[in-house]
Amino acid sequence: MNEHSFVSKIITQASYHNPEAFPNEILQGIVNLMENEILPAVFTALSLPEFPSAMKVFRESRDRRRKKRFRRKASLEETRVLIQQLEYIKRRLIGYRDSSSIEPMVDFSDFDNFMAPYESNRSLIRERLEFNGEPMKVAPVERPSKPYVSTLPPTRVKHQINLSQDIQDRIMSDSLFENVFKAVETEIRELAPSHPFEILEVSLHSDCELPDWERTILTLTLPPMSFENKMRLWQRYDIRIRKRIAEVASQMDKSHRKRVEALNKNLFIHVDLT
Amino acid sequence: MNSVYRAIKEDVKAALEAFKNDSFGAMNTLSNRIMANAIFDSDKKLILPGFFLKDVAFVFGTLKIREKATAFSTAKSYGFKYVKEIDKLVTDPIDDDKLWKGFHDFHRNIRKFQMSDFEEASYSENIEFTKKAFNWLLDYMDKEKNVLFEANNLFLDGIINEMSRILRVHSGELTDIFALSLIRALERYYDYFRRKYTIPSKGVDQKRVINEIFPFIGKIRSIYTEKKGASEVGEILWELVKGWREFFIQYMELPTARLRLEKEVERGIELPAEVKKKLTESVTKTLEKEIS
Numbered sequence: 001m002n003e004h005s006f007v008s009k010i011i012t013q014a015s016y017h018n019p020e021a022f023p024n025e026i027l028q029g030i031v032n033l034m035e036n037e038i039l040p041a042v043f044t045a046l047s048l049p050e051f052p053s054a055m056k057v058f059r060e061s062r063d064r065r066r067k068k069r070f071r072r073k074a075s076l077e078e079t080r081v082l083i084q085q086l087e088y089i090k091r092r093l094i095g096y097r098d099s100s101s102i103e104p105m106v107d108f109s110d111f112d113n114f115m116a117p118y119e120s121n122r123s124l125i126r127e128r129l130e131f132n133g134e135p136m137k138v139a140p141v142e143r144p145s146k147p148y149v150s151t152l153p154p155t156r157v158k159h160q161i162n163l164s165q166d167i168q169d170r171i172m173s174d175s176l177f178e179n180v181f182k183a184v185e186t187e188i189r190e191l192a193p194s195h196p197f198e199i200l201e202v203s204l205h206s207d208c209e210l211p212d213w214e215r216t217i218l219t220l221t222l223p224p225m226s227f228e229n230k231m232r233l234w235q236r237y238d239i240r241i242r243k244r245i246a247e248v249a250s251q252m253d254k255s256h257r258k259r260v261e262a263l264n265k266n267l268f269i270h271v272d273l274t
Numbered sequence: 275m276n277s278v279y280r281a282i283k284e285d286v287k288a289a290l291e292a293f294k295n296d297s298f299g300a301m302n303t304l305s306n307r308i309m310a311n312a313i314f315d316s317d318k319k320l321i322l323p324g325f326f327l328k329d330v331a332f333v334f335g336t337l338k339i340r341e342k343a344t345a346f347s348t349a350k351s352y353g354f355k356y357v358k359e360i361d362k363l364v365t366d367p368i369d370d371d372k373l374w375k376g377f378h379d380f381h382r383n384i385r386k387f388q389m390s391d392f393e394e395a396s397y398s399e400n401i402e403f404t405k406k407a408f409n410w411l412l413d414y415m416d417k418e419k420n421v422l423f424e425a426n427n428l429f430l431d432g433i434i435n436e437m438s439r440i441l442r443v444h445s446g447e448l449t450d451i452f453a454l455s456l457i458r459a460l461e462r463y464y465d466y467f468r469r470k471y472t473i474p475s476k477g478v479d480q481k482r483v484i485n486e487i488f489p490f491i492g493k494i495r496s497i498y499t500e501k502k503g504a505s506e507v508g509e510i511l512w513e514l515v516k517g518w519r520e521f522f523i524q525y526m527e528l529p530t531a532r533l534r535l536e537k538e539v540e541r542g543i544e545l546p547a548e549v550k551k552k553l554t555e556s557v558t559k560t561l562e563k564e565i566s
Contacts, residue, residue, distance in 0.1 A: 112307035161347040168351035182345040189343030
């Protein structure tokens, strides 16, 4: 299979399995897939050739000056650099396995200024390849030609979830409400990539005449789409959220279950259909 | 209110805005700025808001990059409450006891959002275990401290990794928070110290490590075992933070591989396992051909 037809096949498969995704989302998705799954798997399993010795590199560079045919091939020095860089990536990927923590963490900067000095553009890989504290000489990785990094702008619909102050206070003061709302939010976030919304506003409402009747209102603002699609999306959110709340209730004892059921009854999902 | 207080009050306000906008990278920068500004004044408690806000930024930055959907906005309710509390507490004089207590409460509340589903379903608070583990780790750190002579060691990161995992999963008391915070500060300081005092082929200058790093290990251990309070912790924290910010002035950012924080982790598209396998094989073959 040639390169072109292989790429076409991947795009076709991606479109087939993701019928709701737009073409640019498919492209972005493939890039993400490469970054997050394919390349880590490749680098972890990659068998690297023998590291060329300094003597070999010296001999080759001497021969290169003499023989023209060598000039077309990558030099051993370049191969050494590539092997070092791949080995570094591989070690980082494999090294992660000894961790006793499940989730990855961010590694924050020590900067107190938003203007990054030009030096921060240098290759991080080059700096980390050290032996006895001394940096090894490795060619820099140029940023523009860096493979596997997407230059496409993100196209997925960005969503925003806003909780009113009274909802935030309720979360912090009522652990059962917190449990239910945590599950509801997780469900919404899981659904969001395939069922996009722009804004979700969550607030508490009560009536002057019936102050004890408190309702949780979820108001979804959707991106432009047909009325039918909006209805379908609304229904989908409603079904999945209710199902999730029922799951939470099923894990609780009888007295708590009643309260969760009451919370479910008093939860309303609104969608602007105009 | 003196000029440093005023500057820090404004830094905290900016950090609060960054928090509201989910800009945790910016919030981290502003937290560093608070600590950098605090060293211009003699009030040692002024570093605390920056130190705590940096931790809040780290917690939410980490939650934000998780691949699995989390109740991020629900968690943010607790973060928002604490950040607003810090803003209120930046008054002359600073009530460090209240700030530390708020920090401890924040950690107790946020841990359930930091755990994975499996962890959350399985673990309950076990403060006794945390105490036992922390005692062991502090003893171990003291016993094996000579590892800090090696230029490429990650000893303090390793201790922090275990302690933060234990606190997240089993929760802990304020003294546990004190110990972890001090080791975090020591690690930031040591990272620069190592850069400055590494002798090629010989490792980190042993005499300096013994005189300048080891005393902190002893102090942290006694803070924990003798259950010392916020003011004693504040003294050590001040020394470490001041040293760290001074090193930053000398060397600026240390090179390290960092996760891309600001990029929202996009959910991937679905591809059949067979296609993924072929794609992996194809890339592997091409790469192996390239380097052979």
